[in-house]
Amino acid sequence: MLELLDNQRTFHIQVKHTSLVLHVLPTGHVTIVYWGKRLESKSLAYVIQDIGRASYISDTDGIKDFKLEQLPQAMPTFGNSDLRTPALELEYTDGSRITNLRYKEFKVYSGKEHLPGLPTITSAEGVETVEILLEDCVQQLIVKLVFSAFYDYDAITQSIVVTNLSEKNVTIEKVVSSTIDFLEADYDVCYLSGAWGREAHRQVRPLSQGTFLLDSKRGASGHGQNPFIALADKQANENNGFIYSMNMVYSGNFQAIAEVDMHQNTRMQIGINPFDFAWQLAPQHSFYTPETVLIYSDQGYNQLSSTYHRFYRECLMKSSHAEKVRPVLINNWEATYFDFDKAKLLSLAKEAADCGMELFVLDDGWFGNRADTTTSLGDWRPNHQKLGGSLSELIEEIQQLGLQFGLWVEPEMVSPNSDLYRAHPDWIIQVVGRKPQLARNQYVLDLANPAVQDYLISELSALLEKEKIAYIKWDMNRNITDSGSNCLAAAKQKELSHRYVLGLYHVLEALTEKFPEVLFESCAGGGGRYDPGMLYYMPQTWTSDDTDAIERLPIQSGTSLIYPPISMGCHVSAVPNHQVGRITSMDTRGIVAMQGNLGYELDLTQLTAEEKQLVKEQVAHYKEIREIVQLGQLIRLTEVENQNQYAWLYRSKDATSFLVSFVQVLAKANTVPKRLKLTGLDDKAYYQVGERICSGSELMNIGLKLEKPTADYAGQQWLIKKVN
Ligand code: DGJ
Numbered sequence: 001m002l003e004l005l006d007n008q009r010t011f012h013i014q015v016k017h018t019s020l021v022l023h024v025l026p027t028g029h030v031t032i033v034y035w036g037k038r039l040e041s042k043s044l045a046y047v048i049q050d051i052g053r054a055s056y057i058s059d060t061d062g063i064k065d066f067k068l069e070q071l072p073q074a075m076p077t078f079g080n081s082d083l084r085t086p087a088l089e090l091e092y093t094d095g096s097r098i099t100n101l102r103y104k105e106f107k108v109y110s111g112k113e114h115l116p117g118l119p120t121i122t123s124a125e126g127v128e129t130v131e132i133l134l135e136d137c138v139q140q141l142i143v144k145l146v147f148s149a150f151y152d153y154d155a156i157t158q159s160i161v162v163t164n165l166s167e168k169n170v171t172i173e174k175v176v177s178s179t180i181d182f183l184e185a186d187y188d189v190c191y192l193s194g195a196w197g198r199e200a201h202r203q204v205r206p207l208s209q210g211t212f213l214l215d216s217k218r219g220a221s222g223h224g225q226n227p228f229i230a231l232a233d234k235q236a237n238e239n240n241g242f243i244y245s246m247n248m249v250y251s252g253n254f255q256a257i258a259e260v261d262m263h264q265n266t267r268m269q270i271g272i273n274p275f276d277f278a279w280q281l282a283p284q285h286s287f288y289t290p291e292t293v294l295i296y297s298d299q300g301y302n303q304l305s306s307t308y309h310r311f312y313r314e315c316l317m318k319s320s321h322a323e324k325v326r327p328v329l330i331n332n333w334e335a336t337y338f339d340f341d342k343a344k345l346l347s348l349a350k351e352a353a354d355c356g357m358e359l360f361v362l363d364d365g366w367f368g369n370r371a372d373t374t375t376s377l378g379d380w381r382p383n384h385q386k387l388g389g390s391l392s393e394l395i396e397e398i399q400q401l402g403l404q405f406g407l408w409v410e411p412e413m414v415s416p417n418s419d420l421y422r423a424h425p426d427w428i429i430q431v432v433g434r435k436p437q438l439a440r441n442q443y444v445l446d447l448a449n450p451a452v453q454d455y456l457i458s459e460l461s462a463l464l465e466k467e468k469i470a471y472i473k474w475d476m477n478r479n480i481t482d483s484g485s486n487c488l489a490a491a492k493q494k495e496l497s498h499r500y501v502l503g504l505y506h507v508l509e510a511l512t513e514k515f516p517e518v519l520f521e522s523c524a525g526g527g528g529r530y531d532p533g534m535l536y537y538m539p540q541t542w543t544s545d546d547t548d549a550i551e552r553l554p555i556q557s558g559t560s561l562i563y564p565p566i567s568m569g570c571h572v573s574a575v576p577n578h579q580v581g582r583i584t585s586m587d588t589r590g591i592v593a594m595q596g597n598l599g600y601e602l603d604l605t606q607l608t609a610e611e612k613q614l615v616k617e618q619v620a621h622y623k624e625i626r627e628i629v630q631l632g633q634l635i636r637l638t639e640v641e642n643q644n645q646y647a648w649l650y651r652s653k654d655a656t657s658f659l660v661s662f663v664q665v666l667a668k669a670n671t672v673p674k675r676l677k678l679t680g681l682d683d684k685a686y687y688q689v690g691e692r693i694c695s696g697s698e699l700m701n702i703g704l705k706l707e708k709p710t711a712d713y714a715g716q717q718w719l720i721k722k723v724n
Contacts, residue, residue: 176271219480
């Protein structure tokens with residue numbers, strides 16, 4: 001809901017439990033009056049007037065003590081009396097870099113406009129948008145702050161549009177998607193960081209004077225950092241405390257900062273990374289930033305997660321599968337790697353079908369001459385010799401076993417040893433005159449080039465039209481180096497990283513529109529591009545290449561901070577685990593993989609009869625509870641500081657069924673097992689727990705009995721049902 005207060009100079013963006021209030025000063029500067037728990041107040045401009053000033057900085061407009069640096073800004077620019085990190089940096093043809101934006105007008109409307117070429121969350125009813133227009137009269141530039149309120153979802157989105165009304169080019173050196181100033185600094189900063197194989201570990205650190213920065217310069221959002229930043233109350237835990245967060249709907253280089261200034265105010269920003277970025281904005285053209293999702297929670301991290309999960313499931317993911325339960329899959333990668341033939345694939349598929357699995361995924365190695373990582377990326381033609389016939393015949397035989405068929409592709413890449421590269425050596429990202437560098441023996445195709453985009457759309461369309469493919473795993477296995485494009489003029493070379501992402505989105509838009517029934521799973525060596533931009537097109541992501549159940553605990557717990565469990569690919573794999581050599585029980589592996597979208601990625605033909613029986617039971621059990629996991633609400637029961645125990649609960653949509661899981665990493669000598677107190681039940685209702693009937697209040701205040709672990713990596717799981 002949008003309300004205009006104080007003679008229309010205050011904008012109150014109100015969603016169910018949150019308010020974001022902006023106020024335009026008489027000088028035309030837009031300030032952030034408030035962000036937090038929903039307010040009912042009518043007049044709030046006094047908050048800004050009451051701010052005391054003290055500084056060494058100039059007075060704006062000659063008004064004594066009017067210093068922007070001490071006011072919470074909504075669009076700080078360089079060259080004014082605010083020398084903190086700007087949100088917008090432009091360079092004009094006269095060499096000047098100062099932009100001085102003042103309020104011009106506003107527009108309010110129902111609904112939300114699609115951002116050209118970018119994933120945009122529009123699919124919800126009752127959305128209202130306010131556009132606040134600012135202008136720089138000297139340079140004839142318009143900057144539009146666009147906020148949309150998704151009332152029922154407690155979510156606000158923001159993007160920024162820069163329009164050049166002059167007759168000369170303007171160079172955009174930086175433009176963020178969101179920038180919000182807080183009049184305090186007593187916060188922790190929370191973010192997700194890691195590396196290949198250990199993505200999305202939740203980090204919480206105290207802020208202090210200076211700038212905390214996280215980013216990606218890798219061409220993708222990356223394994224290292226997620227395009228997410230939050231400021232949290234120092235006491236915040238899973239169920240208490242306030243948290244302000246920004247998550248960017250973008251899959252490329254980003255930068256997020258939390259800057260504490262000398263007066264203990266904090267600036268939080270997120271946007272396209274200004275590193276190696278510059279955009280030539282031609283006269284009469286606009287630049288649209290990707291959008292940011294702004295979520296506030298006043299009940300800790302669990303509430304934050306629930307708000308993100310529901311918003312992303314119901315509004316972000318545009319796939320027809322967004323809200324459908326997902327199939328249990330078998331993927332042949334860790335079962336065979338490149339070493340397979342038709343007989344091997346069929347024997348794996350047969351075992352999978354026997355165990356009740358529903359989708360067979362043929363991973364890397366089915367095309368060209370691909371027997372290892374050295375060849376054939378780009379040649380997306382089935383290798384008939386290796387497949388013992390055509391791909392259609394293999395699919396047919398797999399379908400006859402009662403399984404759907406899925407296929408791996410890595411379309412953004414090309415091997416030097418491939419027909420595609422031989423035909424188009426100029427299609428890769430490279431700087432002419434320098435030898436391009438390989439990673440995993442592959443180059444990155446220049447997706448900024450429309451010819452490359454068209455080629456990918458037509459090649460993949462042909463594949464999907466010809467074969468009965470129900471699922472695609474879209475992989476991306478290297479960072480982008482040698483940043484240079486043959487299709488961009490010298491002055492536009494710094495547009496490459498953003499144009500690459502726009503090119504990717506264009507390809508994904510075309511394919512997902514053309515093949516709406518295909519279930520797409522995104523992957524970048526695991527979770528190297530796990531972000532809302534990819535989720536918009538592909539409703540699930542391979543969470544990590546690390547399939548060890550214990551390593552997966554912090555990875556999945558961290559990922560679940562923002563991204564819905566239905567989007568997390570989680571597989572049971574072989575022991576000793578291929579990444580870390582750890583041996584865990586089939587039970588624990590199953591419990592952990594049931595935290596998201598369950599799959600199997602091991603050679604089922606090598607299982608003992610007992611193990612196979614366990615797998616069968618797991619699959620049958622998961623099918624019964626998957627709706628609770630995939631469409632229900634996740635509540636994490638242990639705090640992230642406790643690295644030895646992880647417990648989580650899923651509550652079904654109708655709050656009648658609960659799946660509770662617990663894993664203890666290391667067993668400890670001479671300890672008395674404690675009880676696991678639940679959250680999110682009705683304290684007056686009764687529930688069936690095994691043989692016993694317990695009240696909700698009992699389960700939440702006394703809790704479930706934890707077994708004394710007799711070995712490391714022990715897990716327990718309970719299915720609890722409400723009784724009438
Ligand atoms: C990296 C992925 O994350 C793996 O799951 C697998 O698909 C390999 N690529 C195949 O090359």
